[in-house]
Amino acid sequence: MDSKKKRVFVSGCYDMLHSGHVAFFEEASQFGDLYVGIGSDKTIYDLKARKPINTDAERLYMVKALRMVKDAWVNQGSGMLDFVNEIKALKPDIFFVNSDGHSPLKEKLCKELKIEYIISKRIPYAGLPVRSTTALRQECRIPYRLDIAGGWLDQPFVSVQCPGPVLTISIEPDFEFNDRSGMATSSRKKAVELWQTDIPEGDKEKIAKILFCYENPPGMSYVSGSQDSLGIVLPGLNRLYYNGDYWPETIDSVDDTDLLKWIEARIWLIPLFPRHATCDVLANKKVTAEAAKQLSKAADDCWQAILSKDAVAWGKACSASFEAQIDMFPNMVSPEIMDVIKEYKSEAFGWKITGAGGGGYCVFVSENPVKNAIQIRIRR
Numbered sequence: 001m002d003s004k005k006k007r008v009f010v011s012g013c014y015d016m017l018h019s020g021h022v023a024f025f026e027e028a029s030q031f032g033d034l035y036v037g038i039g040s041d042k043t044i045y046d047l048k049a050r051k052p053i054n055t056d057a058e059r060l061y062m063v064k065a066l067r068m069v070k071d072a073w074v075n076q077g078s079g080m081l082d083f084v085n086e087i088k089a090l091k092p093d094i095f096f097v098n099s100d101g102h103s104p105l106k107e108k109l110c111k112e113l114k115i116e117y118i119i120s121k122r123i124p125y126a127g128l129p130v131r132s133t134t135a136l137r138q139e140c141r142i143p144y145r146l147d148i149a150g151g152w153l154d155q156p157f158v159s160v161q162c163p164g165p166v167l168t169i170s171i172e173p174d175f176e177f178n179d180r181s182g183m184a185t186s187s188r189k190k191a192v193e194l195w196q197t198d199i200p201e202g203d204k205e206k207i208a209k210i211l212f213c214y215e216n217p218p219g220m221s222y223v224s225g226s227q228d229s230l231g232i233v234l235p236g237l238n239r240l241y242y243n244g245d246y247w248p249e250t251i252d253s254v255d256d257t258d259l260l261k262w263i264e265a266r267i268w269l270i271p272l273f274p275r276h277a278t279c280d281v282l283a284n285k286k287v288t289a290e291a292a293k294q295l296s297k298a299a300d301d302c303w304q305a306i307l308s309k310d311a312v313a314w315g316k317a318c319s320a321s322f323e324a325q326i327d328m329f330p331n332m333v334s335p336e337i338m339d340v341i342k343e344y345k346s347e348a349f350g351w352k353i354t355g356a357g358g359g360g361y362c363v364f365v366s367e368n369p370v371k372n373a374i375q376i377r378i379r380r
Contacts, residue, residue, distance in 0.1 A: 005032060005033065006031060006032030006033070006092075006093040006094060007032060007033055007035060007090060007091070007092040007093050007094070008028050008029065008031045008032045008033065008034050008035065008092060008093070008094045008095075008096055009035050009036075009037065009083075009087055009090060009092035009094065009095050009096070009115075010024070010025070010028050010034065010035075010036050010037070010095075010096050010097070011036070011037035011038070011039070011075065011082075011083045011087075012036075012037075012038070012039065012098075012101060013038070013039045013044055013052060013059070014036075014038055014059050014062075014063055015044070015052040015053050015054055015059060016053050016054065017059070017062050017063070022066065024098060024120055025066060025068050025069060026068055027096075027120055027121070028096040028120070029068040029069075031094050031096065031118070032093065032094065033070040034068055034069050034070050035069075035070055035071050035072070035090055035092065036063050036069055036071075036072035036073075037072070037073060037074075037075045037082075037083040037086050037087070038056060038059055038060055038063060038072060038073065038074050038075060039056070039074075039075060039082055040056050040074050040075060040076075040078075040082070041055055041056050042078070043075070043077075043078050043079065043082045046078060046079070046179075047079070047080065047178045047179060048176050048178060048179060056074045057074075060072055060073070060074055073086065080103060080105060080106075080178075081105060081106070081109065084109070087109075087113070087115070088113065091113075092115055093115065093116060094115065094116045094117075094118055095110050095115050095116070095117050095118070096118050096120065097117070097118070097119055097120065098119075098120045099119055099120060099372065099374060100175055100374050102119050102271065102372045103271040103272070104270070104271070104272070104336075104339075104340050104343075119372055140173065140192060140196070140197055140198075141172075141173060141197060141198040142173065142188055142191045142192055142195065142197070142198055142199060142232065143170040143171050143172055143173060143188075143199070143232050143235075143379045144170075144171040144173060144177055144183040144184055144185070144188060144232065145168055145169075145170060145171065145183060145184035145187070145188075145227070145228055145231030145232045146168065146169050146171050146183060146231070146267075146354065146363070146376065147166055147167065147168050147227060147231065147354075148167035148168065148169060148237075148302060148306075148318070149165075149166070149167045149298060149299040149302035149303075149317060149318055149321035149352070150164055150165050150166040150167055150295060150296065150298070150299030150302075150321060151166055151227070151321075151325060152225075152295065152325055152328065152329065153165065153166050153242045153292070153295060153296065153299070154166050154225035154226055154227040154240065154242050154246070154248070155225055156242075156244050156245055156246060157287060158287055158292055158295075158328070159242040159243055159244050159245075159292070160244040161287060161288065161289045161291075161292035161293075162289055162292035162293040162295075162296050163241065163242060163243035163244065163249070163296065164241070164242065164292070164293075164295060164296025164297075164299055164300065165239045165240060165241045165242070165296070165299045165300060165303060166225075166227045166239075166240045166242065166248075166299065167237065167238070167239055167240075167299055167302055167303055167306075168227055168230065168231035168234070168237075168238050168240065169231070169236070169237050169238070169263065169378050169379075170231060170232060170233070170234060170235050170236065170238075170378060170379035171183065171376045171377070171378065171379065172376070172377040172378070172379055174376070174377055175374065175376075177360075178360075180355060180360075181354060181355045181360040181361065182353065182354030182355030182356060182360035182361070183354055183355075183360065183361075184228035184229075184231055184232055186215070186224065186228070187211065187215055187224060187228035187229050187232055188232055190211060190214055190215045191211055191229075191232055191233075193214075194210070194211065194214055199232070199233055204233050204234050204235070205230075205233075205234070205251065207233050208226070208229045208230045208232070208233035208234060209229075209247070211229040211232070211233060212224075212226045212228075212229040212230075212246075212247075215228075215229065223246060225246075226240070226246055226247050226248065227240055230248070230251070234251070234253055235253075235255060235378075235379040235380055236253055236254050236255035236256075236260060236378060236379070236380065237253070237254040237255075237259070237260065237263065237306065237378070238251060238252070238253050238254075239251070239252040239253075239303055254307070255380065257380070259306070259307070259309070260378045260380070262309050263306065263378065264375065264376065264377060264378055265367075265375075266311050266314070266365055266366060266367055267363060267364075267365065267375060267376060268348070268363070268364045268365075268366055268369070268370035268373035268374070268375060269354075269361040269362070269363055269364075269373055269374050269375070269376065270340060270344060270361060270362040270364065270370070270372065270373050271361055272336075272337060272340060272353065272355065272360055272361055272362055279331060279334075280331060281329055281331050281332055281356045282329070282331075283331055284329075284330055284331055285328055285329050285330075285331075286327065286328055286330070287328045288328070291324055291327045291328045292324075292328070294320070294323075294324040294327070295321060295324035295325060295328070297320075298317050298318075298320035298321035298323075298324055299317075299321055301313065301316075301317035301320065302314060302317035302318055302321060305317055311349055311365060311366075311367050312349050314349065314350065314365055315348060315349020315350025315351075315365035315366075316349065316350055317350070318349075318350035318351065318352050318363075318365050319350040319351055319352070321352065322350075322351065322352040322353070325352075329356065331356075332353070332356040333353070337353060337362070340362050341362060344362065344364055344370060344371075345364075347364065347366055347368065347370050347371070348364035348365055348366040348370065349365045349366060349367075350364070350365045351363060351364050351365070
């Protein structure tokens with residue numbers, strides 16, 4: 001078969017159509033006839049907890065009008081693989097994805113269906129800037145939160161066993177991380193309700209406490225950990241020390257530009273499979289003083305390693321923190337998650353996950369690029 005006549009499939013939201021989308025379509029169409037599956041309004045809302053600016057009918061009209069698109073439709077499924085029925089019917093030769101649209105689930109599906117899987121180089125058209133829908137959605141610059149180590153110590157039932165730190169960084173919203181991805185998306189939605197566009201000026205700890213109280217009004221059966229609100233509001237790298245209470249006893253913050261750049265260059269995120277609908281992370285928990293002590297020590301080791309710019313020690317402490325979490329909360333991981341870690345662990349010094357039980361990302365610590373990974377920017 002002539003390469004120009006191969007069938008190439010892409011799938012996505014394509015809201016607020018911009019030059020980045022067009023460049024992506026042009027790159028994909030170089031491999032053959034281009035077919036586009038568009039996420040429905042419901043799918044986008046379920047994944048991102050927001051409605052698209054343009055309806056699926058409008059987005060379909062605009063995409064079909066592009067000269068390089070052979071045909072397009074609205075996918076009828078749901079979730080990250082809303083296009084399964086369509087791709088089986090189309091039987092494309094190639095599935096083409098953006099680097100931030102890559103996921104092991106898509107790659108696995110292509111292997112099963114014997115479809116070539118290609119990841120875009122994401123090169124903008126000559127002379128034009130790199131564009132993303134997120135960057136164009138100027139109504140919200142509120143960050144996400146990534147915990148580096150010690151997660152769960154912000155829950156009193158853990159830190160009462162042994163006090164210790166949670167390390168967080170505030171992440172610029174360069175990507176629209178999916179709902180329930182372990183990036184403090186629930187707290188971020190509350191922050192949007194409060195402030196709409198960005199974190200207000202003023203005492204950051206007091207502002208974080210306002211967000212924490214707003215998210216956890218009296219009568220809540222489960223209190224969200226304060227590392228989420230603090231991790232969103234406090235810029236830079238933060239060490240939140242918990243000692244049997246919902247609010248940290250002490251907070252140490254680092255905003256040194258050189259150190260933050262050093263961290264950014266060594267964090268790599270690989271998308272994970274969606275969380276199973278029946279997953280209950282708190283089921284079968286085994287919170288003991290020894291496990292909490294191991295978690296606390298790993299987080300402290302991680303803090304010292306980062307301050308010393310020792311990537312090997314950071315990776316080792318990161319993995320130790322992750323293992324201590326799994327010891328206490330075995331439902332945090334699934335066989336699919338462990339398969340992803342196994343695939344990439346040879347490229348990294350250490351690893352952890354964001355969304356407990358799935359739905360988020362594997363985080364790898366490496367001084368060299370990790371294939372198919374995305375990187376983040378820390379809020380200054």
